Amino acid sequence: MAKMRVHELAKELDIKSADIVKALGEKGIDVKAMSSVDDSEVKYIKDKFSKSKTSEDKTAEKVTPTEKTEVKEEKKHKRIITSRGMVRLKGDGEERPRRPRPDGEKKRRPRPEGENQNAATQKTEKTETVKKENEQIAKPVEQEKNESANKPVENNVQPKEEKVESVVTPVAKNEPKRPAPTAESAARKAAEIAAKAAAIAESRGQSRNNDRRNNRNGQNRNNRDGQNRNGNGNGQNRNNRDGQNRNNRDGQNRNFGNRDGQNRNNDGKSFNRDNRNGNNRNFNNRNNDGYNKDKDFDRNDNNRRNDRRRDDQKQSAPADIIQSKDRNKRENKLRQDKQERGRKNYEDGNGGRKGKNGRRVDLSKPVLQKPQKKEEKKEEIKVISIPEALTIGELAEKMKMQPSTIIKKLFLEGKMVTVNTEIDFAGAEEIALEYEIMCEKEVKVDMIEELLKEEEENEADMTSRPPVVCVMGHVDHGKTSLLDAIRETNVISGEAGGITQHIGASVVKINDRKITFLDTPGHEAFTAMRMRGAQSTDIAILVVAADDGVMPQTVEAINHAKAAGIEIIVAINKIDKPGANIERVKQELAEYELLAADWGGNTEMVPVSAHTREGIEELLEMVLLQADVLELKANPDRMARGIVIEAKLDKGKGPVSTVLVQKGTLHIGDHIAAGANYGKVRAMTDDRGNRITEAGPSTPVEILGLSGVPNAGEVFVAKETANEAKAFAETFIADSKEKLLEGTKYRISLDDINSQIKAGNLKELNIIIKADVQGSVEAVKQSMLKLSNEEVEVKVIHGGVGAINESDVILASASNAIIIGFNVKPDAQAEEIATREKVDLRLYSVIYNAIEDIERAMKGMLEPIYEEKVIGHAEIRQIFKASGVGNIAGSYVLDGSFKRGCSARITRDGEQIFDGPLASLKRFKDDVKEVKAGYECGLVFEKFNDIAEGDAVEAYMMVEVPR
Numbered sequence: 036m037a038k039m040r041v042h043e044l045a046k047e048l049d050i051k052s053a054d055i056v057k058a059l060g061e062k063g064i065d066v067k068a069m070s071s072v073d074d075s076e077v078k079y080i081k082d083k084f085s086k087s088k089t090s091e092d093k094t095a096e097k098v099t100p101t102e103k104t105e106v107k108e109e110k111k112h113k114r115i116i117t118s119r120g121m122v123r124l125k126g127d128g129e130e131r132p133r134r135p136r137p138d139g140e141k142k143r144r145p146r147p148e149g150e151n152q153n154a155a156t157q158k159t160e161k162t163e164t165v166k167k168e169n170e171q172i173a174k175p176v177e178q179e180k181n182e183s184a185n186k187p188v189e190n191n192v193q194p195k196e197e198k199v200e201s202v203v204t205p206v207a208k209n210e211p212k213r214p215a216p217t218a219e220s221a222a223r224k225a226a227e228i229a230a231k232a233a234a235i236a237e238s239r240g241q242s243r244n245n246d247r248r249n250n251r252n253g254q255n256r257n258n259r260d261g262q263n264r265n266g267n268g269n270g271q272n273r274n275n276r277d278g279q280n281r282n283n284r285d286g287q288n289r290n291f292g293n294r295d296g297q298n299r300n301n302d303g304k305s306f307n308r309d310n311r312n313g314n315n316r317n318f319n320n321r322n323n324d325g326y327n328k329d330k331d332f333d334r335n336d337n338n339r340r341n342d343r344r345r346d347d348q349k350q351s352a353p354a355d356i357i358q359s360k361d362r363n364k365r366e367n368k369l370r371q372d373k374q375e376r377g378r379k380n381y382e383d384g385n386g387g388r389k390g391k392n393g394r395r396v397d398l399s400k401p402v403l404q405k406p407q408k409k410e411e412k413k414e415e416i417k418v419i420s421i422p423e424a425l426t427i428g429e430l431a432e433k434m435k436m437q438p439s440t441i442i443k444k445l446f447l448e449g450k451m452v453t454v455n456t457e458i459d460f461a462g463a464e465e466i467a468l469e470y471e472i473m474c475e476k477e478v479k480v481d482m483i484e485e486l487l488k489e490e491e492e493n494e495a496d497m498t499s500r501p502p503v504v505c506v507m508g509h510v511d512h513g514k515t516s517l518l519d520a521i522r523e524t525n526v527i528s529g530e531a532g533g534i535t536q537h538i539g540a541s542v543v544k545i546n547d548r549k550i551t552f553l554d555t556p557g558h559e560a561f562t563a564m565r566m567r568g569a570q571s572t573d574i575a576i577l578v579v580a581a582d583d584g585v586m587p588q589t590v591e592a593i594n595h596a597k598a599a600g601i602e603i604i605v606a607i608n609k610i611d612k613p614g615a616n617i618e619r620v621k622q623e624l625a626e627y628e629l630l631a632a633d634w635g636g637n638t639e640m641v642p643v644s645a646h647t648r649e650g651i652e653e654l655l656e657m658v659l660l661q662a663d664v665l666e667l668k669a670n671p672d673r674m675a676r677g678i679v680i681e682a683k684l685d686k687g688k689g690p691v692s693t694v695l696v697q698k699g700t701l702h703i704g705d706h707i708a709a710g711a712n713y714g715k716v717r718a719m720t721d722d723r724g725n726r727i728t729e730a731g732p733s734t735p736v737e738i739l740g741l742s743g744v745p746n747a748g749e750v751f752v753a754k755e756t757a758n759e760a761k762a763f764a765e766t767f768i769a770d771s772k773e774k775l776l777e778g779t780k781y782r783i784s785l786d787d788i789n790s791q792i793k794a795g796n797l798k799e800l801n802i803i804i805k806a807d808v809q810g811s812v813e814a815v816k817q818s819m820l821k822l823s824n825e826e827v828e829v830k831v832i833h834g835g836v837g838a839i840n841e842s843d844v845i846l847a848s849a850s851n852a853i854i855i856g857f858n859v860k861p862d863a864q865a866e867e868i869a870t871r872e873k874v875d876l877r878l879y880s881v882i883y884n885a886i887e888d889i890e891r892a893m894k895g896m897l898e899p900i901y902e903e904k905v906i907g908h909a910e911i912r913q914i915f916k917a918s919g920v921g922n923i924a925g926s927y928v929l930d931g932s933f934k935r936g937c938s939a940r941i942t943r944d945g946e947q948i949f950d951g952p953l954a955s956l957k958r959f960k961d962d963v964k965e966v967k968a969g970y971e972c973g974l975v976f977e978k979f980n981d982i983a984e985g986d987a988v989e990a991y992m993m994v995e996v997p998r
C-alpha cells in the first residue's frame with residue numbers, strides 16, 4: 036500500500052488527525068497531519084480505531100431493544116468480542132492479536148442473553164428481567180427449605196414456585212426456534228444449561244446449580260460492584276446467600292453457595308423441625324454444617340444471631356431486601372414463638388403434637404417415653420387391723436370408704452344393714468376381701484396389764500412369805516366354824532343369821548410361822564379376785580362335812596379352785612358328829628378327781644372338827660407343808676403391790692379397803708392406786724384392829740386414804756409420787772370403759788360357736804351342766820366330751836345337780852362357758868345375771884337334744900327353732916254349706932286374731948277333733964288376711980268338714996324363736 040498522509044487516513048477512518056498523531060506518538064512514531072505514514076502504521080491505526088468504533092457501536096446498542104432478534108443476534112456476537120476488547124482496553128492499551136474464540140471455549144462459558152448488558156448497565160429492563168429470573172430461580176431453593184420447614188412459609192412461597200416454571204420453561208422452549216449462527220452458540224448454550232439447571236433444580240428439589248448460575252450471573256459482577264449482590268439476593272434466596280455473598284466478596288460465592296446447598300440438605304435431614312426458617316438454616320450452615328443437629332435449642336441462638344446480622348446489613352440493603360428481611364424476621368419471630376411454645380409443651384410433657392407440622396411429633400418423643408419412665412404401680416395389698424367386732428361405719432372408716440358403699444353392696448346381696456350394724460371379724464373380713472383388703476385382728480394392748488407388768492425379780496432379794504389360804508365349801512359345812520377354831524376367835528356370834536357376809540382376812544401363827552386366811556363369802560368375790568390374773572390365794576381349804584359328804588357347792592368349789600389353779604387341801608369337818616363317814620367323803624371326792632394321799636392320790640385330806648378342834652393342827656401343818664412345796668417367796672424391800680380383798684364406804688372414815696399386800700412393803704404415807712382410785716395411805720389397821728405403820732408380803736391390812744371404794748379383786752400399787760398414782764388410775768378408767776363395752780359384747784353362745792371355731796378364737800368350749808339328777812349330769816358330760824375334735828376341745832368345767840344358780844352363771848361368765856340345764860331352771864337371780872352378763876343358758880328336757888345342739892353348733896349347722904304360738908280363739912256359731920268348698924264355719928273371734936295361712940285346732944267337749952291348716956279365711960264372701968277379735972268370719976278347714984255349732988277353734992302359727 037502506498038504511503039498515505041495522516042489527514043487522509045483520518046478522513047478515511049473518520050477520525051481526527053490528532054488522534055492518529057497521538058496514537059502513533061504513543062508508539063514512538065512522530066508524525067504530523069501532513070506526514071506520510073507507511074502501510075504498517077496505517078494498518079495499526081486502522082486496527083486500533085476500527086475496534087474503538089466497534090466498541091462505540093456496541094455502546095450504542097445498549098439502548099437497542101433486545102426484542103429484535105436479528106439485531107440482537109448480530110450484536111450478541113459483537114458483545115462477546117467487545118467484552119474481551121474492553122478488557123484489553125482497560126489494560127495497558129497494548130495491541131494484542133485478535134483471538135477468534137472457538138465454539139468450545141464459548142460453550143464453557145455459557146451466559147444467558149442480556150447478562151452482559153446487566154453487567155454494564157444496572158438499571159435497564161434487562162437487569163430487571165435477570166433480577167426477576169434470579170429471584171424466581173432462587174425460589175425453589177427457598178421452597179425446598181420451606182418444605183422441610185414449616186408450612187406457613189411454604190404457603191408463602193408456593194405461588195412463586197409457579198413463576199419459576201414459567202420463567203424456566205420458555206427458555207428451554209425458545210431454544211429450537213432460534214437460529215443457530217456460530218456467533219450465537221454461546222448464548223444458546225447458556226440458555227440450554229440454564230434450562231437444564233432449572234429442570235434439575237425442579238426435579239430434585241435442589242437449587243444448587245441455580246444458585247451457582249445465579250452467582251455466576253450476577254454475583255461475580257455483583258461482588259465487584261457490591262450492589263448487584265443485593266439484587267441477586269432477592270426474596271428468600273437472599274436469605275441464603277445474603278450473609279455469605281457479602282462475606283465472600285472475593286468471588287468465592289459459588290463455593291459457599293455449594294456449601295450452602297449441602298448444608299441445607301443436612302438441615303433437611305433431621306433438622307427440619309428445628310430449622311423451620313431459612314435464616315436459621317443459613318446460619319447453621321455457615322457455622323456448623325449441621326453441627327446443631329443435636330442441639331435443639333442452639334437454633335434459637337442462631338436465629339437471633341442471624342437476625343442481628345441481617346439487622347446490621349439493613350443500612351446498605353435495598354428496600355426490597357429490607358422488606359424481605361423484615362418479612363423473614365417476622366417469620367422468624369413467629370417460628371421462634373412456636374419453638375418456644377413447642378419447648379414449653381415439651382417441658383410440660385404435652386409434646387408438640389398439636390402443631391400443624393407433623394415433625395413436631397419429634398418434639399413429643401420424649402413425652403411418649405415419659406410413661407415408660409413412670410414407675411409401674413406395685414400392687415399393694417392393703418391390710419387393715421380391725422377388732423373382734425365393729426360397726427359397718429367403723430369398718431368403712433378403716434377401709435377408707437364411704438359406709439354407703441358397703442351398705443349398698445350388702446343391700447344388693449340381700450343383707451339389710453345400717454351404718455351402726457355390728458359385724459364380727461369374720462363378717463368384716465368377708466366384706467373387706469371383696470375390696471381386696473386383708474384384715475388382721477387388732478392386737479389390743481391391755482393398758483392395765485402393761486401398767487401392772489413387772490420385771491422378774493432378783494431371786495436373791497426374795498424371802499419366804501406366809502401362804503394365803505381361803506376356805507371354801509358347801510353351806511353349813513362349817514367354814515366359819517373351822518376358821519374360828521383356827522383363829523381361836525369366835526366370829527360366828529357377830530354375824531347376822533350366823534352366815535359369813537363379807538370377806539374377812541386374818542393371820543394366824545402356827546409354830547412361829549404365819550398363815551393368812553381369807554374367808555370367801557361366795558364365788559362372786561372369788562371369781563372377781565381372779566379377774567386381773569392376780570392369784571390372791573395359794574392354797575384352798577375345801578371344807579366337806581363328814582356327815583353330809585360332797586354337795587353341789589362342794590363340786591362348784593372344786594371346779595373354781597381347779598379353774599384358778601390353786602392347790603386344794605380337804606378338811607373333812609364335823610368328824611365329831613355321829614353320822615360322820617370320812618371314807619365315803621374320800622370316795623365321793625375321788626369322783627371329782629380328788630384322790631386322797633392315803634389312797635395313793637395327791638390330795639391331802641385331813642379329818643377335823645371345828646367343835647373339838649381335833650385335827651386343826653394337822654391341817655395347819657399340812658398347809659405349811661404345802662406352802663413349803665410351793666416355795667412361796669416375795670421381795671419385801673420394794674414398792675408395795677397387792678390385791679383388794681374387800682372395800683366399803685364407812686360413814687366416818689370414808690372409803691375403807693381391806694387389801695392383801697403380796698409383794699413389797701406398804702407404808703403409811705405411800706401413794707397408792709387401786710383400780711380407778713388413788714390416794715395416800717393415811718392409816719393402816721391389821722386383822723386384829725391394831726394400828727400399824729407398815730405391812731409386808733402376805734399381810735392383810737385395812738387402809739384409809741383412797742379416793743373411792745375399789746372393787747374387790749383390783750390390784751393396788753404403791754407409786755413414788757401422787758401424780759404417778761393418779762396417772763395409773765386415769766389409765767385404768769379409760770381402759771376399763773373400753774373393756775366394759777367390749778365385755779358386754781362378747782360371750783360365747785351356741786350360735787357363734789362355729790364362727791368362733793373358724794376364726795380360730797375358740798380352742799376350748801367350756802360347758803356347765805346342771806341337771807335334776809347326778810346320773811343325767813354324768814351321762815351328758817361323757818357325751819359332750821366325745822364331741823371334741825381337732826379344732827376344739829369340749830370341756831365340762833362344772834356339772835352339778837340342782838337349779839342353775841348365781842354361782843353357775845358367774846362361773847360361766849368368768850370362764851366364757853355355756854350353761855346347759857336338764858329338767859332344771861335358773862333361779863331368778865341367775866337369770867338376771869345371765870341376761871346381764873350375756874351368758875348363753877340353754878334348757879332341755881331331752882338330753883339327746885342338748886347333745887345334738889352342741890354338735891350342730893360346732894358344725895355350724897344349728898337349725899332355726901320354731902315354736903308354736905297361739906294367736907287367737909274363736910267359736911263356731913253357724914254352719915254354711917257351699918258347693919265345691921264344703922262346710923264353712925261361721926265363727927266369732929273371741930280373742931286374738933285369725934290370720935290367713937295359720938293352723939287351727941278344733942275341740943268339741945274338751946276333745947280335739949282336728950289339728951291342721953286353715954284353708955280359707957273369709958269376711959262375708961271375701962277372702963281376707965286377718966280377722967280380729969270381736970268380728971265374725973267364715974272358716975274353712977283343710978280337708979275337714981265335720982264341724983258343728985259350738986266347736987271351739989284355736990288358731991296358732993309356728994314362729995322362729997331366737998336361740
Ligand SMILES: Nc1nc2c(ncn2[C@@H]2O[C@H](COP(=O)(O)OP(=O)(O)OP(=O)(O)O)[C@@H](O)[C@H]2O)c(=O)[nH]1
Nearest residue numbers: 510511512513514515516534535609612644645646
Ligand atoms: N358338830 C359339829 N358342828 C359343827 C362343826 N363345825 C360347824 N358346825 C356347825 O355347823 C353349822 C354351820 O357352821 P358354819 O361355820 O356357819 O358353816 P359355814 O360353812 O360357815 O356356813 P355359811 O357361812 O353359811 O357358808 C353351825 O351350827 C356349826 O355349829 C363341827 O365341827 N362339829
